[in-house]
Amino acid sequence: MEILIKASQFILSLSLLIVLHELGHFIPAKLFKTRVEKFYLFFDYKFSIFKKKIGETVYGIGWIPLGGYVKISGMIDESMDTEQMALPPQPWEFRSKPAWQRLIIMLGGVFVNFVLGILIYICLMWGYGERFLPNESVNAKDGVWIQDSLAMNLGLQTGDKILTIDGEKIKKFRELSLGFVNGNSYQIERNGEVLDKEIPINFISELVERGKDAGAFLYPRIPFLIAEVSKDSPNLTSDLKPKDIVIGINGNEIKYFDEAKVELDKNKNKDITLTVKRGSETKEIAVKVTDEGKLGVGLGELPYKDLEKLGYYNLADIKYSFTEAIPAGSNKAWKTLTDYVKQLKKIFNPSTGAYKGLGGFKAIMDIFPTSWSWEAFWNITAFLSIMLGFMNLLPIPALDGGHVVFTLWEMITGKKPGDKFLEYAQVAGFIFLIALLLFANGNDVYRWLAK
Template identity: 80%
Template structure:
C-alpha cells in the first residue's frame, strides 16, 4: 500500500508537470499559427492508451511514462519526421516562422515550469507559512549531537555549534546535511573557539556509502532521554518505567540529554542504580539494573519538534505570511531551490566528488513522496520537480529545449540557419545521450535496491 500511495503521487505530479510544460509550447505555437499535430502525455510508441483528434491536433496518452511531447509541424524533434522535412516549407510550419517566434515557442515549456514552481511556493508560504527548528536555537542551547560515523569523520563532536557553510549562515537546522552536500567548507564554535574545516571533496560519495548502514541526517539536535518502552528481554521489565517518562538523573548525576545518559550508564555496567524520572510533572526515584553492555533495555522515545519545544529544549520558528508577504518568501524559496540544484548538478559532473553515485531515476524520485497523503508535502515536491525540470530542459543538449534554443540563438546572432541534416544528427546524438543518462540513473536505483536486499 505504501508503494502504491507513493507511486500514485509521483504519477499525478509527473502528469501535471508534463501537461503544463507541453502547454507552454502548445499555446505560443497556436498563437503564432503554427500547426500542432500531436499533444501527448507520455510516449506512444506503436500504440496509445487513448487518443482523440480535435481540429488539426491529436490529443492522447501514451503507454511509456517517460515524459510527453507536442509534435509541431516542420520541426526536427523526437519524432524524427524526415519525410515532412524533405518537402517544401509550408506557412503553418515551425521552420517557416521567424526566429524570434521559434525561440518563444521553444522557451514556453521551461517558462511554465519556472512560473509554476514559483506560484506553488508562494501559495505554500501563504497557506502553511514556515515551521522549522532554527539553527540559532540549537546553537543557543548546547549544540549538536554527533552519533553518525561520517559526522565524526569530518571532525564534528557532540556539543559543537555549526555557524556557517561556505560563509553563509544556516537558517534551518535540518538544512545542514544539504548544506554539506552542496558546500566546500564550514565553521563551528567548539567551547568558544571558532574552528574552520574543509569538507572532503568526495563527501557525497561517502554519504552514499554511509547510507548502506546509517540513515537520517548527518547531524542531529540533542534530545532528552525519554522512555519509549521496555524490552521483554530487559532486566528492568518489571521496573516502574512507563512510556514518556523523562530521565533527568542517573544515580545522583543530573542529565539533560540522552547522549549524556549513555556516558553515565557506561560507568555502572552490570550494577544496580537509581533513575530519577519526571512523570506528569512529578519526580520519582526508580531502582533499575544496568546490563553488562551499559544499557537499560529500554527504547528511546520518539519526540517531535513540538514536543521538544513544550519541554523547553528548543524554540521553534512559526512564521505566517499574508499573501503579499508570501510573494517575496516564495521567490526566495524558488531561487534557493534552483541554486541548490545547480550546485548538486555541478558536483555530479565532477567525477572526483562521487556525486554520480547519488544520481537516481524514477524509483529515487518516487521515493521522496510520503507514504501517507499530505497536500503540503505533495505540492512542495511538485514545486521542486517543476523547477528541476525547467532547469534540466534548459541545458544546451540537443533533443532538449535548451539545445533548440542554442541553435535558434545562433541563427539570430549569425544570420545563418543550421542545416536540416545537422539538426537531425544533433537530435540523434542528444537523444542517445539522454537515454544513456536515463539508463545510468535508473541503473543506480536498481543497484541500490539490490544492495538493500542484502543488508
C-alpha cells in the same frame, strides 16, 4: 497500499508537469500560427492508450511514461520526421517562422515550469506558512548530537554549534544536511572556539553508500525519553515506565541522552539511581546497568513541538499574508534552483562520487510520502517543476536548451544550422539522454538489489 499512494502522487505530479510544460510550447506555437500536429502525455511508439483529433491537432496519451511532447510541423524533434523536412517549407511550419518566434516557442515550456514552481511555493507559504526548528535555536542551547560515523568523518562532535556552510548561515536545522551535500567548507563553534573545517571530497559518496534507510546523520540533542522496557531487561521489574524522562544519574543532572550515555558507560555492571520526570512528578528509581553500559530500555523520540514545551528548543512558526507570501515563495523557488544547480555540479565532478546517488523514476517516486499529504505533494511538485525547467534549459540537443542554443546562434550570426546538422545533433542528444536515463534507473535497480 503505501506503494499505491506513493505511485498515485508520482503519476499525478508527473502528468501535471508534463501537460503544463508542453502547453508552454503549444500556446505560443498557436499564437504564431504554427501547426501543432500532436499533443501527447507520455510517448506513443506504435500505439496510443487514447487519442482524439480536434482541429489539426491529435491529442492523446501514450503508453511509455517517459515524458510527453508536442509535434510541431517543420521542426526537427523526437519524432525525427525527415520526410516532412525534405519538402519545401510551408508558411505554417516552425522552420518558416522568424527566429525570435521560434525562440519563444522553445522557451515556453521552461517558462511555465519556473512560473509554476514559483506560484506553488507562493500558495504554500500563504496557505501553510512555515514551522521549523531554527538552527539558531540549536546553537543557543547546546549544539548538535553526533552518533553517526558519517558525521564523525565530517569532523563533527556532539555539542558543536554549526555556524555557517560555505560562509552562509543556515536558517533551518533540517537544511543543514543538504548544506553539507552542496558545500565545500563549514564553520563551527566548539567549547567557545571557532573552527573552520573542510568537507571531505568523498562525503557524498559515503552518504550514498550509507543508504537512505540509515536515517539522518545530524540531530539536535534530545532528552533521554524511555519508550519501553525490554522483556530481557535487567530492569523489567523496576518502576521504570514508558514516557519517563531521565533527568539525573546518581545525583548528577542529566539534560540530554548523550550525557546519560557517558554516565552509564562509567557505571557498567553497577547498581545506580535514576532521577526521572514522570508528568509533573519527579521519582528516584534504583536500576541495574549491564556490562555493556545499557539499561535495557528503548529510546523514545519527541516531536519538536513537545521538545519546545519542555523548554529544549524554540520553534519558528511564521504565517504569511498573500502579499508577504509572494517574496517568501519566490525566495524559496530561487533557493530550490540554486541548491539543485550545486548538486548538479557535484554530480559532474567524479571525485565526489555524487553520480552514485543519481536516481531514476523509483528515486523520484520515493520522495513522495506513504500517506497522502497535499502540502507534501505540492512541495514536491514545485521542486520537480523547477528541476524540470532547469534540466530542459541545458544546452543538450533533443532538449529545449539545445534548440535554444541553435536559435540564438542563428540570431547572432545570421546563419541557420543546416537540417542535416540538426538531425545528427538531435540523434546524438537523444542517445545521450537515453544513456543517462538507463544509468539513473540502473542505479535504482542496483540499490534495490543491494538491499
